Amino acid sequence: MGIIELYDVKKSYKVAKRERSFLKQLLFHRYDEIVAVQGINLQIEVGEAVGIIGPNGAGKSTLIKMMVGILQPTAGTLYVNSKVPYKHRKQNAKNIGVVFGQRTQLWWDLPLEDTLKLHREMYEIPDAIYKRNIEKFDKTLGICSFWHQPVRQLSLGQRMKADLAVALLHDPKLLFLDEPTIGLDVMAKKQVRDFLKSINGDNVTIILTSHDLKDIEEICPRVIMVNHGSIVIDTSLSEIKAKVSEQKILVTFAEQPKSIPVLEGCKLVSQEGDTFIFQMDSLKCSFTDFFAAVGSKNGIENISVQSIDIDEIVRKMYAEDVQ
Numbered sequence: 001m002g003i004i005e006l007y008d009v010k011k012s013y014k015v016a017k018r019e020r021s022f023l024k025q026l027l028f029h030r031y032d033e034i035v036a037v038q039g040i041n042l043q044i045e046v047g048e049a050v051g052i053i054g055p056n057g058a059g060k061s062t063l064i065k066m067m068v069g070i071l072q073p074t075a076g077t078l079y080v081n082s083k084v085p086y087k088h089r090k091q092n093a094k095n096i097g098v099v100f101g102q103r104t105q106l107w108w109d110l111p112l113e114d115t116l117k118l119h120r121e122m123y124e125i126p127d128a129i130y131k132r133n134i135e136k137f138d139k140t141l142g143i144c145s146f147w148h149q150p151v152r153q154l155s156l157g158q159r160m161k162a163d164l165a166v167a168l169l170h171d172p173k174l175l176f177l178d179e180p181t182i183g184l185d186v187m188a189k190k191q192v193r194d195f196l197k198s199i200n201g202d203n204v205t206i207i208l209t210s211h212d213l214k215d216i217e218e219i220c221p222r223v224i225m226v227n228h229g230s231i232v233i234d235t236s237l238s239e240i241k242a243k244v245s246e247q248k249i250l251v252t253f254a255e256q257p258k259s260i261p262v263l264e265g266c267k268l269v270s271q272e273g274d275t276f277i278f279q280m281d282s283l284k285c286s287f288t289d290f291f292a293a294v295g296s297k298n299g300i301e302n303i304s305v306q307s308i309d310i311d312e313i314v315r316k317m318y319a320e321d322v323q
């Protein structure tokens with residue numbers, strides 16, 4: 001059995017319908033139904049690191065909230081650690097860690113030290129494990145350098161590190177993260193990503209949602225793309241990249257080009273200084289065709305090929321509403 005299993009899970013929200021007249025609004029309580037998740041089947045095994053991506057409003061947070069036990073599915077069955085999360089919220093909480101980048105579990109006016117000690121009491125963490133974990137988090141995240149500072153004084157990066165320490169203090173085997181690197185600088189992002197990779201190496205299963213695809217690319221071998229409440233892709237980012245047949249060709253001409261030929265499957269997209277940037281679909285146009293057409297009209301000084309950036313690929317997939 002997987003650590004997470006979903007069978008035809010659905011979730012819809014009821015929102016009060018806005019009536020045209022105030023009287024109608026007062027007298028009738030009518031509702032609209034928003035379907036956030038529609039019939040998802042999914043299995044995640046122990047030790048996996050899975051990235052959940054999708055455009056705004058796709059249903060990612062709703063999906064995670066059901067796994068965490070905050071929300072009850074409207075239909076279908078969902079198991080986390082063989083338990084139904086919303087029915088066994090306390091027990092589920094003992095086995096999972098949760099980090100929501102936009103919110104914090106830390107006590108705002110207390111130093112980090114006090115939140116961690118409170119957490120130790122709540123989760124009945126033995127002293128030896130508490131000590132071992134604090135040492136580990138200090139070594140990897142440097143938490144002791146801001147140990148005595150009230151949380152409200154911490155920088156965003158320090159707060160995220162503190163949140164990770166709190167979420168993992170009780171040694172959960174499953175960690176949920178929603179936008180863990182939002183607002184962090186490049187150094188802090190790297191530290192958080194390295195840390196997550198290392199705990200995944202220690203067999204902690206990771207479920208991560210992020211709009212920063214570098215998080216996904218670095219941490220998650222498996223990627224699930226959600227759109228309109230359904231899973232539209234379940235694969236790896238390298239698979240997604242491999243399926244994309246488009247490439248960027250950067251050309252510097254020996255002198256100002258006389259004319260740029262029109263070629264099927266290849267278009268000039270921009271120019272940066274002396275460099276002309278073409279986008280070529282290798283299914284429609286070969287490199288030889290490109291070279292023959294463009295190079296025969298103008299002398300080429302330098303040419304290089306770049307694969308399309310992952311952000312660009314996924315942005316395009318969202319825009320095309322992939323099915």
Ligand SMILES: Nc1ncnc2c1ncn2[C@@H]1O[C@H](COP(=O)(O)OP(=O)(O)OP(=O)(O)O)[C@@H](O)[C@H]1O
Pocket residue numbers: 013014015034035036054055056057058059060061062063
């Ligand atoms: N509490 C709620 N009440 C009513 N509708 C909701 C509620 N929460 C979410 N929704 C709706 O459900 C749909 C899915 O929302 P959800 O927050 O799960 O998407 P998301 O993929 O996490 O989006 P984002 O990337 O912007 O965080 C959206 O249409 C949203 O408006």
